[in-house]
Amino acid sequence: xxxxxxxxxxxxxxxxxxxFALGWWIVPVLAFILGMTLDRTRGPVRYATLCAAAGWxxxxxxxxxxxPLLELASRxxxxxxxxxxxxxxxxxxxxxxxxxxxxxxxxxxKNSMSGARVADA
Numbered sequence: 498x499x500x501x502x503x504x505x506x507x508x509x510x511x512x513x514x515x516x517f518a519l520g521w522w523i524v525p526v527l528a529f530i531l532g533m534t535l536d537r538t539r540g541p542v543r544y545a546t547l548c549a550a551a552g553w554x555x556x557x558x559x560x561x562x563x564x565p566l567l568e569l570a571s572r573x574x575x576x577x578x579x580x581x582x583x584x585x586x587x588x589x590x591x592x593x594x595x596x597x598x599x600x601x602x603x604x605x606x607k608n609s610m611s612g613a614r615v616a617d618a
Contacts, residue, residue, distance in 0.1 A: 505548065512552030512592070524549050524592045525599035532603025542600040549596035550589045557588065 508531070515523040528545040535541035560566050570581035577584070 505544075505551075508544075508548045509551040509555065512549045512596075513555045516552065516592070517556060521592070521595070524595045528596035528599035529603040531596075532600035532605075533607050537604070537608070541604055542597060545600035546593045546597045549592040553589055553592045557585065 512524060512527055515527060528549060531545040531548070532541050535544060557566065567581065570584045574581040574584050
């Protein structure tokens with residue numbers, strides 16, 4: 498149990514640190530790697546999706562601790578005529594969708610490569 502929690506926290510923070518250092522485009526790269534490397538029985542696509550969204554949530558919490566994030570979301574929400582919580586949810590939905598799509602591709606490639614090896618044997 499503790500091992501899986503530590504793994505989740507480490508991967509989540511890997512998404513957060515990599516995004517902070519390199520930008521949003523690193524999310525699908527990390528998710529693709531997770532889709533290729535994680536065990537198929539554990540649901541690597543769902544795991545990568547949750548880790549990416551949680552990583553970005555930690556970045557949002559860091560920004561909220563340093564500045565008026567909710568006020569900014571309220572102002573942008575007023576300009577866009579959507580509630581402020583919708584902007585925050587969309588901010589978390591973006592990395593989740595990136596991670597979901599890239600991890601799905603990685604898992605499909607892993608499955609096709611392992612299937613090709615079985616057929617060759």
